[in-house]
Amino acid sequence: xxxxxxxxxxxxxxxxxxxxxxxxxxxxxxxxxxxxxxxxxxxxxxxxxxxxxxxxxxxxxxxxxxxxxxxxxxxxxxxxxxxxxxxxxxxxxxxxxxxxxxxxxxxxxxxxxxxxxxxxxxxxxxxxxxxxxxxxxxxxxxxxxxxxxxxxxxxxxxxxxxxxxxxxxxxxxxxxxxxxxxxxxxxxxxxxxxxxxxxxxxxxxxxxxxxxxxxxxxxxxxxxxxxxxxxxxxxxxxxxxxxxxxxxxxxxxxxxxxxxxxxxxxxxxxxxxxxxxxxxxxxxxxxxxxxxxxxxxxxxxxxxxxxxxxxxxxxxxxxxxxxxxxxxx
Amino acid sequence: xxxxxxxxxxxxxxxxxxxxxxxxxxxxxxxxxxxxxxxxxxxxxxxxxxxxxxxxxxxxxxxxxxxxxxxxxxxxxxxxxxxxxxxxxxxxxxxxxxxxxxxxxxxxxxxxxxxxxxxxxxxxxxxxxxxxxxxxxxxxxxxxxxxxxxxxxxxxxxxxxxxxxxxxxxxxxxxxxxxxxxxxxxxxxxxxxxxxxxxxxxxxxxxxxxxxxxxxxxxxxxxxxxxxxxxxxxxxxxxxxxxxxxxxxxxxx
Amino acid sequence: xxxxxxxxxxxxxxxxxxxxxxxxxxxxxxxxxxxxxxxxxxxxxxxxxxxxxxxxxxxxxxxxxxxxxxxxxxxxxxxxxxxxxxxxxxxxxxxxxxxxxxxxxxxxxxxxxxxxxxxxxxxxxxxxxxxxxxxxxxxxxxxxxxxxxxxxxxxxxxxxxxxxxxxxxxxxxxxxxxxxxxxxxxxxxxxxxxxxxxxxxxxxxxxxxxxxxxxxxxxxxxxxxxxxxxxxxxxxxxxxxxxxxxxxxxxxxxxxxxxxxxxxxxxxxxxxxxxxxxxxxxxxxxx
Numbered sequence: 001x002x003x004x005x006x007x008x009x010x011x012x013x014x015x016x017x018x019x020x021x022x023x024x025x026x027x028x029x030x031x032x033x034x035x036x037x038x039x040x041x042x043x044x045x046x047x048x049x050x051x052x053x054x055x056x057x058x059x060x061x062x063x064x065x066x067x068x069x070x071x072x073x074x075x076x077x078x079x080x081x082x083x084x085x086x087x088x089x090x091x092x093x094x095x096x097x098x099x100x101x102x103x104x105x106x107x108x109x110x111x112x113x114x115x116x117x118x119x120x121x122x123x124x125x126x127x128x129x130x131x132x133x134x135x136x137x138x139x140x141x142x143x144x145x146x147x148x149x150x151x152x153x154x155x156x157x158x159x160x161x162x163x164x165x166x167x168x169x170x171x172x173x174x175x176x177x178x179x180x181x182x183x184x185x186x187x188x189x190x191x192x193x194x195x196x197x198x199x200x201x202x203x204x205x206x207x208x209x210x211x212x213x214x215x216x217x218x219x220x221x222x223x224x225x226x227x228x229x230x231x232x233x234x235x236x237x238x239x240x241x242x243x244x245x246x247x248x249x250x251x252x253x254x255x256x257x258x259x260x261x262x263x264x265x266x267x268x269x270x271x272x273x274x275x276x277x278x279x280x281x282x283x284x285x286x287x288x289x290x291x292x293x294x295x296x297x298x299x300x301x302x303x304x305x306x307x308x309x310x311x312x313x314x315x316x317x318x319x320x321x322x323x324x325x326x327x328x329x
Numbered sequence: 330x331x332x333x334x335x336x337x338x339x340x341x342x343x344x345x346x347x348x349x350x351x352x353x354x355x356x357x358x359x360x361x362x363x364x365x366x367x368x369x370x371x372x373x374x375x376x377x378x379x380x381x382x383x384x385x386x387x388x389x390x391x392x393x394x395x396x397x398x399x400x401x402x403x404x405x406x407x408x409x410x411x412x413x414x415x416x417x418x419x420x421x422x423x424x425x426x427x428x429x430x431x432x433x434x435x436x437x438x439x440x441x442x443x444x445x446x447x448x449x450x451x452x453x454x455x456x457x458x459x460x461x462x463x464x465x466x467x468x469x470x471x472x473x474x475x476x477x478x479x480x481x482x483x484x485x486x487x488x489x490x491x492x493x494x495x496x497x498x499x500x501x502x503x504x505x506x507x508x509x510x511x512x513x514x515x516x517x518x519x520x521x522x523x524x525x526x527x528x529x530x531x532x533x534x535x536x537x538x539x540x541x542x543x544x545x546x547x548x549x550x551x552x553x554x555x556x557x558x559x560x561x562x563x564x565x566x567x568x569x570x571x572x573x574x575x576x577x578x579x580x581x582x
Numbered sequence: 583x584x585x586x587x588x589x590x591x592x593x594x595x596x597x598x599x600x601x602x603x604x605x606x607x608x609x610x611x612x613x614x615x616x617x618x619x620x621x622x623x624x625x626x627x628x629x630x631x632x633x634x635x636x637x638x639x640x641x642x643x644x645x646x647x648x649x650x651x652x653x654x655x656x657x658x659x660x661x662x663x664x665x666x667x668x669x670x671x672x673x674x675x676x677x678x679x680x681x682x683x684x685x686x687x688x689x690x691x692x693x694x695x696x697x698x699x700x701x702x703x704x705x706x707x708x709x710x711x712x713x714x715x716x717x718x719x720x721x722x723x724x725x726x727x728x729x730x731x732x733x734x735x736x737x738x739x740x741x742x743x744x745x746x747x748x749x750x751x752x753x754x755x756x757x758x759x760x761x762x763x764x765x766x767x768x769x770x771x772x773x774x775x776x777x778x779x780x781x782x783x784x785x786x787x788x789x790x791x792x793x794x795x796x797x798x799x800x801x802x803x804x805x806x807x808x809x810x811x812x813x814x815x816x817x818x819x820x821x822x823x824x825x826x827x828x829x830x831x832x833x834x835x836x837x838x839x840x841x842x843x844x845x846x847x848x849x850x851x852x853x854x855x856x857x858x859x860x861x862x863x864x865x866x867x868x869x
Contacts, residue, residue, distance in 0.1 A: 004420050064673065111856050117673060118615065119859035122810060126852050129803060133845035186432075186442045186453070193429050197416040203378065204496055205404035205433040245799070248619075248681050255678050287689040294682045298675055299668075 004260045004303075005192065027169060030162050039161040043233065045273045046168040047226045050175045052253040052265035054222035057179050059259060060188065061215040062195030063113065066121050067128030068223055068250050073242025075101040075224025076231040077135060077142055080151040083232065085141070090154040090232040094225065101224025102217045109216035113209060128247055135239050147238035154232035164233050171229055175222050176266070182218060183262055191215055256297045258304025267305050331356045331500060331531050332377075337386035339369075339376055339554075346372045347554040350386070354500070359522075359532045361545035361562070365574055369554040370535045371413055374502055378403050378410055391499065405433055409498030411489040413505050413535075419478035423469055426477050426488055427460040430495035460495065467491045467521050483514035490521065501525065503534040507541060519544065550574070583715060589832050591721045595790060597828025598728030602783040603801055604808040604820050605735060606776025610662075612752035612814040612864070613769060614670050619680035620661075621780060622802030623687040628654050628781025629788035629797065630691050633702050643703050647785050651778045658777030659770050666773075667766065684798075692795060702789040724786050731779060732821070738775070739817055748772055752815040804831075807851055813861020822863065 030039060055068045078097035082088045088096075112123055135142045142148055155163050182188050193201045194208045202208050231237055240246075249272075257268020272290065279289045301307055332354035339347040347369045354360055362370050375381045377388055379400045388396045395403055418426050435456070441449040464470040467487045472480065477488060486506060493501055506522070507515045522544065525532060534541065542548060548565045550558040552574040558565050565571055603625050610616045628650055635646040665683065669675035705727075706719035739745035747768045751758040759765055787797070808827055812819030834843040 115855075115859050118617070119855060121617070121673075122806060123852060123855040123859070125806065126810070126848055126855065130845060130848035130852060133848055137842045137845050181443060181445075185445070186429075186437065186449075187439070189425070189429055190432065193418050193421070196418045196420060199380065199400075199412065200416050200418065200492070202400035203404055203410055203412075204430040204492065205401050207399075207401045209399075244803075248677070248684075251677060252681050255674050259674060284689070284693045287685050291682050291685045291689070294678065294685070298678045298682060 023173060027166070030165055036159075036161050039165050041273065041277060043161065043164055043168045045270060046172040047230050048250070048253065048273060049172050049266050049269045050226040051223045051250055052257070052269045053176060053179050053262075054219045054226070055250055056254050056259065056262075056265045057182060057191075057222075058215050058219035059254065060183065060195060061191040061212050062117070062198070063109075063212060063215065064117055064121050065109075065112075065124035065216070066244070066247055066251070067124040067131070068219070069242045069244075069246035070128035070131040071101050071105055071220045072223045072227035072230075072246075072250075073131060073135065073237075073239070074104060075227030076237055076242070077148065077227075078224070079228035080148055080231040080237055081141065083152045084148070084150060090152055094154070094228040094232065097228040098221045098225035101227070102221035105220030105224075106213050106217040109213050110209075113212040113216075125244065125247075128244055132239050132243050135242075143237065145239075147236060149236050151231055151235045151237065153235055154229070168229060168233070171225070175225065179218070179222065180262060187211075187214070252294065256294060256304055258306035260303060261306045264304050264306050271305060330354065331358075331391060332533070333387075333389040334373075334377070335387045335389075337373065337376060337388065338384045339372055339381060340384045345554055347376065347383075350551065350554065350556055352549055352556065354531060354533060357526075357529050357531055358547065359526055359545050360534070361542050361548045362533065362535045362551065363537070363542065363548060363565075364551040364557075368551045368574075370551065371504055372554070373551075374410065374504055374535065377502065378408060404496050407497070407499035408502065409493035409496035409500070410502035411486075411493050411504055411506060413508070415486055415489045417477040417485060417488060417492070420476065422474050422476055423464065423480070423488055424457075424460055424473040427463055427491050427495050428456050430492045431456040431460065434497045463491050463494050466524065467494075468517055483510040486510060487514070487518065487521075490518070494525070498530060500531045500533065503532065503536075505535055505537070507536065587715050587717055589836070591717055591725065593828050593832040594725045595721060595728065595828075596831050597824045598725055598732060599783045599787055600801075600804050600808060600827055601732060601820055601824035602728060602779045604805045604812075604824060605732075605817070606658075606773075606778075606780045607805045608809060608812070608814070608817075608820055609748065609772040609776045610666065610769075611809060613748060613765075613772060614666065614751075614755070616666050616670065616676055617673075617680070618666070619677065619802065620683035620687070621776075621805060622798035622800070623684050623691075624654060624658070624777050624798075625780040625784045625801045626691060626793075626798035627657075627687055628784030629702065629793045630695055630784075631781070632785035632788060633700060633793060634694065636702065643705055643785075643789070647705075647782065650785055651781050654781035655774045655778035658773040661777070662770050662773035663766075667769070688795070688798065695793070695795075697795050699792050699794050700788075701792040702785060704789050705786070720790065724790050727782070727786060731782065735775065735779065736817055744768060744771055749815070807847075809861070810851055810855050810859075811861055811863075813864025816861075816864035819861060819863025 029042065033039070051068065051072055058065060058068075075097045078100050079090070079093040082093045082097065083090055108127060112120055112127075115123060136144055138144060155167065190201070190206050190211055193206060194211055198208045227242075253268040253272055254265045255268070256272060257266065258264030271293065275293065276286050276290050279286045282289065297305060301311060303310065330353050332352075334350060334352040337347055337350040338345065350369075350373060362373070364370055372381065376383050377395075379395070379398055379402075383396060386396070387394060390403075390406060390408060393406060395406065395408075398406075418429060421429065435452045437449045437452045440446075441452075461470060461473065464473055467490060469484060469487055469491060472484065477485065480488065486509070490503065490506060493503075503522075507518050510518065519541065522532065522534075522541075534545075536542060542562050545562055548558075548560065548562050549556060550565055550568070550571050552570075557570045557574060558568045560568075603621065606624075607618055607621045610618045610621075631653055632643070632646045632650040635641050635649055636643060639646075641649070661683070665679045666676070669679060704720045706723040708719045709716050710719055710722060739748060747758070747763045748771075750761065750763060751765055751768060755765070783801075784797075804827060808820060808823040811823035811826065830843075830847060834847070837843075838846075
């Protein structure tokens with residue numbers, strides 16, 4: 001049996017040169033694609049990659065909070081309100097609201113961490129709904145039902161989105177590296193240990209309660225960061241971007257990409273945001289394309305999209321083995 | 330006295346699993362806790378390591394009252410244990426199981442870990458070396474890269490013991506360490522336990538097997554959550570109460 | 583006086599509708615530990631299929647109701663067999679498949695009906711007068727249908743062999759297998775009934791209120807709230823929880839503004855979940 005943490009061939013992919021190369025290619029994309037719409041989609045992809053990877057950081061500790069988009073909303077609205085009503089600079093509100101989001105996450109996470117998976121999921125689901133309700137009830141402070149407008153922009157106004165492109169590319173890279181370090185250090189190992197057997201973990205001295213809260217804090221920090229960045233880019237916020245469906249989509253990005261691999265959320269986000277764009281001409285029918293992708297992965301790829309190379313490889317070796325047997329007999 | 334248990338009582342609903350249980354353990358002793366199935370042995374272990382909270386009573390370890398401490402704090406104070414059903418980190422390798430268990434000694438702080446400081450790297454190298462030594466001592470060094478869930482049962486139990494040793498315990502609690510093992514694995518485990526004794530680790534174990542009990546310096550017998558006998562193994566074996574508990578009446582010779 | 587009667591009837595109708603839909607959800611949750619997050623769109627699907635049958639085939643609303651129920655209930659069997667049964671116990675895959683279902687069904691509805699607000703023709707016309715008070719026949723009939731169905735379902739779960747098998751499965755899945763209960767067949771039946779009830783509720787609410795693209799989400803939240811309060815495996819728990827929620831939803835808006843009352847309701851629920859996650863009437867769910 002395979003460890004669910006190892007996808008074969010990961011050693012080959014681990015060479016840093018490959019990743020630097022990829023980053024360079026991505027950085028050069030605006031040279032080849034000049035349309036602001038494409039830039040916008042890529043910026044959104046970067047933002048959601050941060051959100052998805054940070055969600056997975058929480059998931060590896062065995063907790064499955066169904067409220068991650070709500071925390072993105074907390075980050076977004078905190079930054080927007082601080083900038084709009086208190087006049088703070090976006091360069092301050094972004095990291096500050098990330099911190100606030102992390103604190104709120106840890107405060108909520110503390111009582112929730114005692115619940116079992118199913119009830120934890122339901123409870124966090126309602127917390128997420130509650131956050132949206134509070135935003136609705138916020139009247140003119142939060143923009144209520146009609147949304148918050150007039151949020152100060154992060155960068156000086158230009159018609160081009162390219163400066164934002166590079167800002168969010170940078171933010172995404174920094175976040176990915178930061179979260180990568182968590183996962184592949186003793187911290188990440190401890191989180192995975194707690195997930196596999198919290199009884200054994202605590203018997204070797206791992207403070208399971210503390211680590212669980214740490215995971216939530218880190219996850220909420222980065223998703224709050226992504227939300228705050230989004231607020232100062234979009235300059236307009238609407239509650240419905242952070243509701244339960246939004247959380248479910250974030251969850252899908254991670255699960256479809258592959259929940260047991262660090263690259264999973266990244267792959268999942270890219271595929272689920274970019275691929276439907278090719279089918280935009282189908283207009284109303286385009287969600288069906290997404291549904292088909294989702295269905296294929298759910299039924300055929302237990303390890304998610306990142307498991308595809310391994311899946312193909314094992315099918316090929318199976319095929320070769322069958323051929324050998326047929327030849328032998 | 331290393332471990333002192335006074336008046337330990339645990340009720341589950343209306344049922345007393347453990348009642349007014351007293352026991353003490355001296356430094357370096359090897360003590361066996363025996364009793365029929367359901368007598369409360371594992372419950373007592375779970376109370377010592379704080380997986381359950383006692384209804385009444387006190388547990389004092391090395392002068393510290395550990396009755397209300399959390400499980401990881403108890404590990405920090407120097408108690409390591411194995412579990413009857415032997416949960417492991419099943420998706421980790423054998424080596425990873427042990428190296429993860431070196432969480433406490435040496436302890437790297439969170440900043441050290443995160444920023445990959447020289448201290449952290451030194452600690453990790455030391456941990457790797459120590460893990461491999463422990464694996465060699467329990468005979469699992471050949472399979473260090475196997476996944477824990479793929480190991481045969483006896484190996485898994487050895488891994489449980491290896492993991493408990495990584496805590497550098499002063500007191501090691503073993504819950505049925507040789508249950509389900511074949512004879513050669515049993516001999517191996519007995520050797521390992523003797524080696525641990527030589528290293529001055531105090532051991533408290535639960536077992537049904539007489540071979541292990543003969544290793545023990547002292548035996549405590551419980552039934553229905555209460556102590557019914559205590560003493561040298563050979564004395565306990567002849568005790569009428571003990572015989573009644575196991576066989577329900579006078580032994581027919 | 584008018585207000586009291588209107589609020590009371592509203593309370594009864596909302597409660598019975600919530601309970602109808604929640605029962606279907608609770609069956610899967612109690613028996614197999616499955617959080618059917620797509621149950622809301624099934625409810626919505628019922629309403630829209632009902633409307634489509636009326637408009638496309640010119641059926642009267644009663645025939646449409648019957649046909650819709652059959653269609654959606656049969657769809658439920660397909661769901662249980664191909665979407666839930668393969669993934670029992672796998673929390674991640676269940677969430678994924680529910681999202682797939684939601685996307686497919688919601689998109690389907692959007693394509694057919696757009697985002698306009700529609701509604702079904704009422705199931706009864708006219709006003710019933712008694713003394714100084716009056717109630718619309720529509721309200722009476724809607725509640726009556728709901729009440730009859732609820733009584734029938736309760737009778738089914740408590741008094742028939744199938745229902746008792748359902749209860750057995752919800753208490754101990756493995757034990758039920760070992761006792762020779764055909765868990766697959768019982769689950770299929772439970773899903774058939776559950777989806778059928780949701781579809782009926784969809785049509786009734788579609789006539790009583792309206793059909794909208796978000797009605798599925800709205801109902802899913804209510805159903806989840808009910809499940810938190812009620813817990814698994816207890817029908818009476820769902821009834822009581824449904825009454826509580828129906829009362830809150832018909833009385834609170836008269837007193838407090840919309841968003842604030844919603845927020846308080848959710849806040850109370852989160853606290854309830856922390857105090858007693860397994861609900862007040864049922865038992866814990868094994869996964």
